[in-house]
Amino acid sequence: VQLQASGGGLVQPGGSLRLSCAASGRTLSNYAMGWFRQAPGKEREFVAAISWSGSSTVYADSVKGRFTISRDNPKNTVYLQMNSLKPEDTAVYSCAAASRTTYYTNLAEPTKYGYWGQGTLVTVSS
Numbered sequence: 001v002q003l004q005a006s007g008g009g010l011v012q013p014g015g016s017l018r019l020s021c022a023a024s025g026r027t028l029s030n031y032a033m034g035w036f037r038q039a040p041g042k043e044r045e046f047v048a049a050i051s052w053s054g055s056s057t058v059y060a061d062s063v064k065g066r067f068t069i070s071r072d073n074p075k076n077t078v079y080l081q082m083n084s085l086k087p088e089d090t091a092v093y094s095c096a097a098a099s100r101t102t103y104y105t106n107l108a109e110p111t112k113y114g115y116w117g118q119g120t121l122v123t124v125s126s
Contacts, residue, residue, distance in 0.1 A: 001024070001097055001115050002025045003096070003097060004021070005019060005021050006019070007019040008120030009122070010125065013087060015085050016083045017085065018080070019035070019093055019095075019122075020079055021033065021117060023076045027073070031099065032050065033049065033052075033071060034048065034050075034098065035049070035094070036093070036110060037089075038091055045060065046108040048060065048068075048080060049104065050069045050071055051104045051107075057104070058104055058105060058108060063082075066082065067080060067081065067083070068080070068083075082122070085122075088124075089124050091122060093121075093122055094116055096116045
């Protein structure tokens with residue numbers, strides 16, 4: 001499966017953005033999906049993940065209550081709605097796909113993902 005993230009940009013603190021991850025090559029419902037981010041000079045970190053059906057989600061503590069992950073399987077797209085953005089949310093955001101059999105509590109582990117897309121840059125600054 002090929003993944004392409006989009007929707008990044010420059011936003012002021014407190015603002016919102018919605019990222020999209022479009023899949024091609026295989027049906028998205030075959031995969032659990034996750035979002036990760038990497039800030040300059042820092043290691044990649046988990047942001048959010050969703051089971052193949054969308055019935056289960058998991059979030060990093062740093063984004064809980066502000067970000068929402070969702071998916072539209074018929075459209076082969078996963079979304080990350082980001083609200084109340086902070087400067088520390090500045091990073092390159094990437095989406096990734098894992099086997100649909102991966103238990104959702106394991107989806108924070110990057111090693112569970114076999115497919116990664118190119119990232120989209122989110123900059124939160126005034």
